[in-house]
Structure formats: structure tokens, C-alpha cells
Amino acid sequence: MEEKIVSLKQQGLTLKQIAEQLDMPIGKVQYAWRKWRSQHGEPAKPVAAPKRKTEGKKAMTSKSKQVPASSVKQVASTLQHEEPAQSPLLDKGPEGFWKLPDRYDQDLMHAVVQSPNAVYVFWEVSDSVKETLSMQFMRPWEDLPKAFRILDITLLDYASGHANRAYTFELPEMTNSWFVRPLDPNTTYVFEFGIRTMEGEFLPLLATSPIDTPRAEPAGHGRFAEPVRRWQYGKVEAPELLDTLPKYSAYRFVR
Amino acid sequence: MKPGYFSLVLHAHLPYVRHEEKHRLEERWVYEAISETYIPILWQVDRLQKPLHWTVSISPPVVEMLADPLVQDRYVEHLDEMLELIEIELAEGRSEQEVETLHFYRGRYNDLKTTFLHWEKNLNHAFRTYREQGFIDMVTCTATHGFNPHLFTEQAARAEIRTGLNCFERHYGFRPTGIWLPECAYTPGVDRILYEEGVRYTFVDEHALLDADPTPDKGIGAPVYSPHGVALFPRDQIISGKIWSSMIGYPGHPDYREFYRDLAYDRDWAYIEKFMHPEGIRFDTGLKMHRITGDTDEKDYYVRAWAEHQIDNHALDFAQTLEGHLEAHGGQMFPPFLVTAPFDAELFGHWWFEGPEFLGKVAERLEEFGIETITPALFLERHFQDLETVHVSMNTWGRKGYGDVWINERNEWMLRHLHMMETQLVKDVADYRHKSPLVDRTLIQLIRHYVLAVSSDWAFILDGQTTAQYAAERFREHTRLFAELETALYQDKLSDELLAEHYRAYPFLDDVDIDIDTFLSPHDYYVTTERGQEDEAILVLTPEYTGNVVGDLGRRVIDEVEARAADGETVYVLTPFKEGLPEYERHNRVHVYRVRLTSPFLEHVMNQVAAQNVAYVKLAHELVSKVTFKAIHQFDWMTITAARSLAKALQVPLYSTMLSFETTRNPHGHGGLFDAIHRIESSILAEADTVFICEQLSTEEVGMRYPIGDNVKTCLPLDASPYGQKRLKKNTK
Numbered sequence: 001m002e003e004k005i006v007s008l009k010q011q012g013l014t015l016k017q018i019a020e021q022l023d024m025p026i027g028k029v030q031y032a033w034r035k036w037r038s039q040h041g042e043p044a045k046p047v048a049a050p051k052r053k054t055e056g057k058k059a060m061t062s063k064s065k066q067v068p069a070s071s072v073k074q075v076a077s078t079l080q081h082e083e084p085a086q087s088p089l090l091d092k093g094p095e096g097f098w099k100l101p102d103r104y105d106q107d108l109m110h111a112v113v114q115s116p117n118a119v120y121v122f123w124e125v126s127d128s129v130k131e132t133l134s135m136q137f138m139r140p141w142e143d144l145p146k147a148f149r150i151l152d153i154t155l156l157d158y159a160s161g162h163a164n165r166a167y168t169f170e171l172p173e174m175t176n177s178w179f180v181r182p183l184d185p186n187t188t189y190v191f192e193f194g195i196r197t198m199e200g201e202f203l204p205l206l207a208t209s210p211i212d213t214p215r216a217e218p219a220g221h222g223r224f225a226e227p228v229r230r231w232q233y234g235k236v237e238a239p240e241l242l243d244t245l246p247k248y249s250a251y252r253f254v255r
Numbered sequence: 256m257k258p259g260y261f262s263l264v265l266h267a268h269l270p271y272v273r274h275e276e277k278h279r280l281e282e283r284w285v286y287e288a289i290s291e292t293y294i295p296i297l298w299q300v301d302r303l304q305k306p307l308h309w310t311v312s313i314s315p316p317v318v319e320m321l322a323d324p325l326v327q328d329r330y331v332e333h334l335d336e337m338l339e340l341i342e343i344e345l346a347e348g349r350s351e352q353e354v355e356t357l358h359f360y361r362g363r364y365n366d367l368k369t370t371f372l373h374w375e376k377n378l379n380h381a382f383r384t385y386r387e388q389g390f391i392d393m394v395t396c397t398a399t400h401g402f403n404p405h406l407f408t409e410q411a412a413r414a415e416i417r418t419g420l421n422c423f424e425r426h427y428g429f430r431p432t433g434i435w436l437p438e439c440a441y442t443p444g445v446d447r448i449l450y451e452e453g454v455r456y457t458f459v460d461e462h463a464l465l466d467a468d469p470t471p472d473k474g475i476g477a478p479v480y481s482p483h484g485v486a487l488f489p490r491d492q493i494i495s496g497k498i499w500s501s502m503i504g505y506p507g508h509p510d511y512r513e514f515y516r517d518l519a520y521d522r523d524w525a526y527i528e529k530f531m532h533p534e535g536i537r538f539d540t541g542l543k544m545h546r547i548t549g550d551t552d553e554k555d556y557y558v559r560a561w562a563e564h565q566i567d568n569h570a571l572d573f574a575q576t577l578e579g580h581l582e583a584h585g586g587q588m589f590p591p592f593l594v595t596a597p598f599d600a601e602l603f604g605h606w607w608f609e610g611p612e613f614l615g616k617v618a619e620r621l622e623e624f625g626i627e628t629i630t631p632a633l634f635l636e637r638h639f640q641d642l643e644t645v646h647v648s649m650n651t652w653g654r655k656g657y658g659d660v661w662i663n664e665r666n667e668w669m670l671r672h673l674h675m676m677e678t679q680l681v682k683d684v685a686d687y688r689h690k691s692p693l694v695d696r697t698l699i700q701l702i703r704h705y706v707l708a709v710s711s712d713w714a715f716i717l718d719g720q721t722t723a724q725y726a727a728e729r730f731r732e733h734t735r736l737f738a739e740l741e742t743a744l745y746q747d748k749l750s751d752e753l754l755a756e757h758y759r760a761y762p763f764l765d766d767v768d769i770d771i772d773t774f775l776s777p778h779d780y781y782v783t784t785e786r787g788q789e790d791e792a793i794l795v796l797t798p799e800y801t802g803n804v805v806g807d808l809g810r811r812v813i814d815e816v817e818a819r820a821a822d823g824e825t826v827y828v829l830t831p832f833k834e835g836l837p838e839y840e841r842h843n844r845v846h847v848y849r850v851r852l853t854s855p856f857l858e859h860v861m862n863q864v865a866a867q868n869v870a871y872v873k874l875a876h877e878l879v880s881k882v883t884f885k886a887i888h889q890f891d892w893m894t895i896t897a898a899r900s901l902a903k904a905l906q907v908p909l910y911s912t913m914l915s916f917e918t919t920r921n922p923h924g925h926g927g928l929f930d931a932i933h934r935i936e937s938s939i940l941a942e943a944d945t946v947f948i949c950e951q952l953s954t955e956e957v958g959m960r961y962p963i964g965d966n967v968k969t970c971l972p973l974d975a976s977p978y979g980q981k982r983l984k985k986n987t988k
Contacts, residue, residue, distance in 0.1 A: 089675060136861070
């Protein structure tokens with residue numbers, strides 16, 4: 001069967017056409033083709049998902065790391081699912097010139113402080129997450145109402161699910177950033193982006209790391225005084241303070 | 256001697272505006288800074304020939320531009336042009352007052368040229384010499400003045416700091432223990448990185464200390480330690496305001512030179528054209544012939560003697576003010592009262608033309624008044640034991656005291672791309688570090704592109720809307736170069752020529768200044784170097800795995816996974832997080848991830864299931880960066896949507912095991928939830944390569960309720976692989 005697939009591929013058929021011709025699920029055909037390629041000394045290159053009409057972004061692809069190695073010989077003339085690996089920052093506008101990408105097809109949400117009363121938040125939802133939700137709720141992503149939640153978690157652990165206060169508001173469709181204001185100074189916030197479900201429940205998809213808004217007035221002996229003292233005198237192993245600029249690991253979930 | 260101290264700090268910074276092509280308007284910023292600020296300040300140091308205890312901070316872009324032969328030669332050309340213009344002006348028969356000022360300029364431009372050539376066109380030599388003679392102290396700034404509070408990763412902040420220090424050390428022969436944080440922007444956590452990089456002090460605005468927690472006993476009369484042990488010297492607003500404010504400060508006096516009125520705009524185009532931009536743009540010549548005069552558009556001519564007289568007056572006034580201020584706080588001990596006055600160096604000379612002479616005069620007056628000047632470094636040497644440790648929240652010396660200037664509707668569009676570059680650098684360094692010298696140089700060049708893009712100047716300029724187009728273009732260009740070079744790295748299209756080309760575009764920093772390991776995380780090092788390669792894996796999604804297994808399903812999953820592992824398969828199991836069980840565990844070839852939801856409290860079943868599926872997809876997104884999945888196997892309706900969307904995205908076969916269906920569990924069910932589950936179950940029957948159903952269920956029975964095809968099969972015995980491949984024989988006895 002594998003030989004059959006390879007020979008059809010080399011005749012220039014697309015994987016989809018091969019799947020139809022051999023009456024096999026496309027997943028199996030793709031797998032067999034990838035396996036054959038990797039066994040024949042060709043690194044399994046990232047395979048792009050079929051292009052959606054919205055954008056030509058690369059889909060999440062399972063890839064083995066490519067070390068600069070011998071360049072890949074093309075087996076078939078039409079590798080329509082093949083895209084050479086490229087920087088996520090590489091994008092072209094309609095005129096063919098480089099432009100800043102509109103999105104990166106990732107799931108991320110970051111917050112930075114603008115003032116004691118305002119925080120700038122930007123986010124992005126990946127196609128796979130959008131699709132998962134569409135399947136779950138049987139509605140296109142665009143039709144799911146978007147919402148934003150502000151959680152005050154001062155002196156609490158976000159992971160415990162407790163918050164001092166929460167405030168949710170609706171977002172216009174197609175937003176990917178927000179200046180969140182007014183906020184209170186000297187407060188620890190987490191911001192969540194999500195959807196409103198049929199029942200009106202807020203379903204968070206993304207969350208920022210906790211972030212402290214700056215103080216805007218003298219603190220006296222405030223909530224940081226004791227943690228600072230404990231850290232200063234070596235009473236604790238690690239400071240009980242919220243530091244920005246965390247160390248980032250690209251493979252933090254790969255154990 | 257009076258009680259207390261005074262400490263003056265001058266910070267010289269410009270964005271890196273060196274361009275190979277001639278006639279870039281922005282390059283003139285460097286000429287203006289040299290002519291109006293850097294050399295005039297050096298003149299004062301040279302005139303006084305004694306330890307002034309001034310701390311001069313020079314940012315790496317300025318250091319690099321001052322050391323750049325192209326900039327140096329063009330600056331000399333620029334001086335010659337100005338001298339030529341002055342001669343033409345003098346030949347024009349101008350008014351007596353103008354002629355007097357032109358004579359003053361002729362002398363001044365000749366002196367500028369003499370000084371510049373004396374230091375062999377490299378003013379770094381001048382600053383270095385005076386520092387080594389003990390007249391001034393010096394510190395530097397981060398590599399490109401990146402705005403720390405808006406960086407995303409510790410690595411980027413460290414790279415900015417370490418690269419800046421490395422660059423400065425290469426030019427100045429020593430590594431300063433102080434640093435100027437761009438925009439005096441402090442954010443909790445940056446102090447830890449500073450401390451680890453050998454920095455012991457920096458400068459903040461006064462409200463950083465006034466609003467610190469706990470409130471410091473000495474207010475702004477003494478520096479404090481941040482939680483990680485970096486001394487923070489606060490700007491004294493009252494004293495500084497006398498100097499920088501054009502409203503209440505000295506620079507607004509009517510006798511001083513008017514900044515906004517330049518000869519270039521007062522002459523006919525035909526006359527001045529030769530000295531202007533070839534594309535017909537007028538720009539400042541630096542020959543400003545008028546004085547401030549007052550709050551009027553009618554400006555009178557500049558009278559140099561009057562300006563000099565005011566410098567004397569103001570220097571005396573400043574010394575008296577400072578004396579009063581110190582005496583008012585004279586009771587403070589441990590440490591004695593300190594007034595810190597940090598300024599942008601360009602304020603003196605560029606904005607306030609007479610500023611450098613004012614500073615020189617102040618130095619003389621202070622000595623007469625018995626006021627002791629001190630550098631922060633010396634202050635710490637004497638009084639390091641007397642400082643309090645406090646928590647300081649994010650703040651800057653910018654508009655309104657926080658981040659308003661650097662993040663607003665005019666410049667927010669840059670941030671997501673900067674964060675993307677940061678995370679890409681971490682990943683690239685993890686993946687490619689030490690693959691070859693050429694690759695390492697590529698990583699260095701990528702970091703160079705990134706630091707040039709992250710310069711806070713672009714956000715600052717976009718906020719001010721002065722040369723917004725230039726700032727936006729520069730940001731885009733560095734991002735584009737980053738994207739192109741990173742792509743060449745991925746596609747194995749690197750070459751010495753390509754790297755040389757990328758470097759030539761902006762020859763900022765030497766390769767030795769940039770340490771790729773600043774972007775390395777120990778965990779990534781483990782993953783890429785020590786963890787070893789795994790076989791292609793099966794991704795299993797299941798609502799239950801170990802812990803309190805409730806029914807048949809939980810047992811079936813465990814048995815199935817163990818059987819496949821025994822076959823030699825690598826298996827990744829994704830299942831919901833359960834209190835009391837670890838988030839991750841590994842048994843030989845089986846990785847178990849218990850996946851937390853973004854938010855733990857959801858009321859409705861379908862929403863909980865949706866959130867769980869989203870969490871699976873997000874985690875799988877992260878895993879595929881290192882793990883190759885060859886198939887997905889999902890169990891039960893609760894994991895169907897994640898499995899479907901992942902199978903589609905990864906383009907791998909999808910297998911399903913359904914021990915029960917909603918219609919078999921709940922034969923008389925009806926209503927919204929029942930229908931929704933039924934629809935989701937139908938979808939897996941349509942999409943999976945194979946659906947294995949429980950032995951107790953017949954396909955006919957299922958077929959009565961669901962549209963089924965020939966992909967539905969009864970569960971295989973455990974020793975048969977459902978994936979239809981030959982079992983891998985392992986350790987067969």
C-alpha cells in the first residue's frame with residue numbers, strides 16, 4: 001500500500017486525490033507518505049494544513065527538529081502540502097513585499113503596565129482552538145460571543161480559582177488587544193479572554209500571568225513590607241514577590 | 256563643608272541612526288549632540304581639571320556611533336560646511352548684532368573641529384581619558400535603551416543589560432557597577448537581573464521611593480535597596496526642576512538662545528540650498544541667531560554677553576538654592592542627605608544651549624559654598640550599610656510617571672512582534688546553539704536585529720509623532736531582517752556573505768559583545784541536548800487515567816496504554832488534572848500530563864468539557880515543538896473535539912474507543928445536552944479512521960442511533976495493536 005501511495009504521489013497526485021483513489025482515510029495516506037519520506041533520508045518537513053480561505057498561515061505541524069543538513073531533494077513536483085520551514089515573522093503582503101504578520105496562529109496573552117490604572121493586554125487564539133470550540137458548540141468561531149474578564153487576585157493564588165473580585169465585559173468581534181481601564185493601583189490582576197456560552201457562562205480560553213499595577217501613593221507599611229523583610233533576612237527560600245520578566249523556556253511543557 | 260551631598264548624573268543617548276547612505280536626516284541628530292552637548296561638556300571638564308564627581312552615562316548606540324569612522328568623517332565634513340556657511344553669512348553684510356554672533360559661531364566651530372581632531376575623531380577617547388584621570392565617573396545604559404517593563408522574558412532583559420555592559424567595556428576598558436535604566440524605568444524583577452550582571456546601582460524617579468513599600472524613612476534623601484539588592488538613587492524633583500523645566504527653570508530665561516529659530520528658515524531657498532538636504536528639505540543648521548526674548552513670536556537677536564551674564568547668575572542661584580535645601584535636611588545622618596540630579600545630557604547644550612557652561616560654573620560655585628559633590632559609586636562605598644530595603648513598583652520618569660509614553664494607541668502595534676522575537680530567540684538558541692561557528696554567528700546577528708528593534712526610541716518617537724514614519728520604518732526593517740535571517744537559518748541557506756550583508760546594514764555592536772547564552776534556558780538545554788530522541792509517539796486523550804478509576808473506561812485506557820507501551824510504543828496521555836495527583840509523571844515510555852483548565856470553575860458540563868478540550872489542544876501545540884505524533888487515540892465523547900482538531904492539524908490518523916454512547920447510557924434521554932453529545936459522538940464516527948466499540952455493543956445497535964460506516968469495529972484484544980501495525984517485539988523471552 002505504501003508503495004502505491006508513493007508512486008501515485010510521484011505521479012503528481014495530491015494526497016487528497018490519492019486518498020480518494022485508494023478509498024482510504026486521508027490521515028492514513030498522509031502518515032504513510034510522511035513515514036516513507038523520513039525513512040528515505042528526507043527529514044519529515046512540516047506539513048501545512050490545507051489552506052483556509054481566511055489566511056495562509058501555517059497550521060500546527062508535528063515536526064522533528066531540522067538541523068541544517070543536506071538540502072531536501074524534492075520527490076514530486078507538486079508538494080502542495082509542503083511548505084519550507086520559515087520564520088513566523090516572515091509574511092508577504094498582496095504586492096509580494098514583506099509585511100508584519102497579522103497573527104502568529106498561537107495561543108498567547110500578555111499584559112504590560114501602562115499606569116496604576118491601566119494595563120495593555122494583547123492576545124491571540126490559534127486556529128486549532130477556534131476549531132475545537134466550533135466543533136464543541138456547533139457554531140462558527142465568529143458567532144461565539146467574545147468576552148474579557150478582569151480578576152483581582154491580590155494575595156491569592158490564581159490557580160486556586162479564588163478571586164477577590166471579578167468583572168466580565170463583552171468584546172467586539174475581531175479584537176486582539178485592549179487597554180484595560182480603569183483599574184486600581186497596587187493590585188494583582190489576571191486578565192482572561194474567552195467566550196460567552198449559550199448559558200451566558202464565561203469560558204476563558206487564555207489568561208495572562210498575574211501582574212501588579214504600580215502604587216500611586218505612599219504605601220506606609222503595606223503588603224510588601226513583610227515579604228521584603230523576610231527575603232532580606234534570608235527567612236525564605238525564594239522571594240514572595242511578584243517579579244515581572246520571568247525566565248522563558250521554549251520547551252517548558254516538554255518534560 | 257556643608258552637611259549632605261550633591262550628585263549630578265548626565266545620560267547621553269540617541270538611537271542608532273548610522274546609515275551607509277548619505278544625507279539621512281536622522282544622522283544629523285548625532286552631529287547636533289556632538290556639537291552642542293558632548294564636546295561642550297568635555298570643554299568644561301577640561302577647563303576645570305579636577306574631580307567633578309559628575310557621572311556620565313553613555314548609551315551603547317552613542318558609544319558605537321562615536322567610534323564609527325563613517326560618522327566621524329561625516330561629522331568633520333559637516334563642520335566644514337558650517338564654517339563655510341558662516342563665512343558666506345559674514346560676507347553678506349548682516350546687522351552688527353548678527354555679525355557679532357556669527358563671529359562667536361566661527362570661533363566655536365573652529366574649536367569644535369580642533370577638539371574633535373585632537374581626540375582623533377573618537378570622543379570615546381576623551382571621556383575615557385577624563386574618567387581615567389578621575390575628573391568624571393562613567394556608567395552606561397542597556398544595549399539599545401529597550402523599555403524593561405514591557406519586555407516579556409528575563410532573557411531579553413538580560414541580553415539588553417549584558418550586551419550594553421560588554422559593549423561599554425570594550426570601548427572604555429572597565430565594567431561599570433552602575434547602569435542607567437532606559438527612561439529610569441524600573442520594574443520588579445529587573446533588579447535581580449541587574450544584580451546578577453554585577454550592577455549595584457541605578458537611577459529612578461522620586462515617586463519610585465515616595466510610593467515604595469514600606470515608605471523609606473529618609474524619603475528621597477537617600478537611595479534605597481531594591482528587594483534584590485540594587486541601590487536605587489532617586490531624582491530630586493525640586494532641584495532638578497530648577498534646571499530642566501522651561502517654565503520654572505533656568506533654560507526659559509529671555510536672554511538664552513532660542514532653540515526653535517534657526518537660520519535655515521530665515522534665508523531664501525536659493526541662498527541656503529547648498530547647505531540643505533538635496534531633496535529640498537530644510538533642516539536646522541545649528542546657527543541660531545535669536546534669543547528667547549519672552550512669550551512672543553517676535554524674537555530679538557542673541558547677545559552672547561547677556562547669556563553669559565545669566566549663566567553666572569543662575570549658577571549662583573542654583574548653589575544658593577541647593578545650600579538652603581541641604582541645610583534644611585542637615586539633621587539627617589546615616590546616611591547624610593543626598594540630592595541626586597539625573598538628566599538627559601542633551602538637555603545641556605542641545606535644548607539649553609548655555610547648559611554645559613552653567614554646569615561648569617555650578618561646579619565652581621559649589622566648591623566655594625563648601626557643598627560636597629559625590630558620585631553614586633563613592634556614596635555607596637561610604638554609606639552602603641545605612642540604606643533601607645523596600646519594594647518598588649513599576650515606574651519611570653516619563654509622562655505621568657509610568658508607561659504612558661511607551662504603550663499607547665500610537666505604538667501598541669509593535670509589542671506583539673517584539674514578544675514574538677524574544678520567544679523565537681529563546682527557541683532558536685535552544686535548537687541551534689553551537690551547531691557550527693556560522694550558525695552561532697547567525698544567532699548573534701539575530702540578537703543584534705532584535706535589540707535594534709526593541710529600542711524604546713521607536714515607541715517614544717511614535718508617541719511624539721515627530722519623525723514617526725522613520726521610527727515605524729526602522730522597527731519594520733529590523734523585524735524584516737530578523738525574519739529573513741531566521742528563515743535562512745531554518746532553510747540552511749546561511750553563508751558568510753549573507754551574514755556580512757546583514758551586519759553591514761547596521762554595524763552596531765561587535766560579535767564579542769553579544770552572548771547567545773543569555774537566551775538559553777536550562778530546561779531547554781535539557782530538552783534539546785540531554786533528553787535524547789524519542790520515537791514517534793501515540794497521543795492518547797482520555798477523561799480518566801489512574802487515580803480513582805470509576806468504571807470500565809478508566810481500566811480499559813490503562814490496560815490499552817500499558818499494552819502499547821509493552822509493544823514498544825511511546826505514549827503521551829493527556830487527561831484532566833486531579834487534586835492529589837502530579838501534573839506530570841512518566842513511566843518508561845508513557846508520559847502522563849494531567850491538564851489544568853484555564854479556569855477551574857465552570858458550572859455547565861458542556862463548558863467544562865469544552866474548556867478541557869481547549870486545554871488539551873493548547874498543550875499539544877506546545878508538545879509538537881519537540882514530539883512527533885504519528886496517531887491520535889481518543890477515548891469517550893469528552894475528548895472528541897480536541898482529538899478531531901488535532902488530527903486535522905497534525906495530519907495523522909485518528910483512532911477512537913467508545914465503550915458507551917450517550918444513547919446507550921441514557922436510552923430515553925432528550926434535550927439540549929443529550930442532543931449535543933449525540934452530535935459530537937456522530938462526528939467521531941464520521942471522521943475517525945477506526946472507532947472501536949465495546950464488545951457488549953453491537954454495530955447494529957449503534958447503527959440504529961448513529962450514521963456509521965465500515966470504520967466501526969469491536970474492541971480488539973489488548974495484545975493486538977489497534978493501529979494495525981506489526982507489534983514491535985521487545986524483550987521476548
